[in-house]
Amino acid sequence: MLEIDVKKRLRDFDLQVKLRIAEGEILMLVGDNGCGKTTLLNLIAGLQSPDFGRIALGGRTLFDSELKENMIPEERNIGYVFQSYALFPHMSVYDNVAFGLRARGLSRREIELLVKEHLDEAGLWDIRKAKAIDISGGQKQRVALARALIIEPDLLLLDEPLSALDVRCQAAMRRDLREKIHACQVPSIIVTHDLRDVACIGDRACLLESGKIALTGGPDEAMSWGAQMPFGREENGERIELKEKNREMN
Structure with missing residues (x-):
């Protein structure tokens, strides 16, 4: 609560x-x-x-x-999705979603498994290498939500x-x-x-x-x-x- x-x-x-x-x-x-x-x-x-x-x-x-x-x-x-989405524009979709996990010191393998799972669920795996600046508004929204959810927020x-x-x-x-x-x-x-x-x-x-x-x-x-x-x-x-x-x- x-x-x-x-x-x-x-x-x-x-x-x-x-x-x-x-x-x-x-x-x-x-x-x-x-x-x-x-x-x-x-x-x-x-x-x-x-x-x-x-x-x-x-x-x-x-x-x-x-x-x-x-x-x-x-x-x-806390998972926070900002109004502007606050994605790193010149980082890839993959790296944007992985950012919070890297800050927590997870291993590379653990990060790979979690990011793939969340990008698959969001229908974003095929654009994982695209830079955030180059994707659509709907895709940015899904990336921002995946980044918020992947840390298993309270x-x-x-x-x-x-x-x-x-x-x-x-x-x-x-x-x-x-x-x-x-x-x-x-x-x-x-x-x-x-x-x-x-x-x-x-x-x-x-x-x-x-x-x-x-x-x-x-x-x-x-x-x-x-x-x-x-x-x-x-x-x-x-x-x-x-x-x-x-x-x-x-």
Whole structure:
């Protein structure tokens, strides 16, 4: 289980979140740009530090302001898929996926077996020698997910994992993403702007507004949030409100 109770002062507001996420649960985190979603992921991953509070994962304390504990990111064993995917552009697909294993000191043979297994599962083995800069958006997404999963993480964080893909590719990836994440049986948080992601992938959803959780509920309940959601996203240069997305889906 992931337990979060943190506060951090941001430029325009305080990020103040208290959450529990069960083993195997996928939490969808939605909200307007700048409301604190990515910052919350970074606090959990150890890339930023809360001002106050506590973060615990599976009985391990990752951060505790009172005890002055702050585990370094490398020791937290968290798989993080960044919005930009953060692949090494001039490294091969194989080397991108193997990167985290090499940092852990595994033998070359162990790395080869694990990387082949994950690339086969992702349908990427045939392009293992291609540089990350030369592959498609959908392939980059699968490489980033394989890199996050191969370390056998205790927690998965995904920041807008489908936003860089075209609509057709997004639809194809949603079921695949849910199956792969659920197979890990670890707590997971996915940041998204798209109610279709919430409906197809998540077990529970939270709406973050100015750093605080305004609404929480299951995917079906989240579909009724449309009229209450003040945020949307840009598509082809036009702002599309989520309440309009909700009407389209129904």
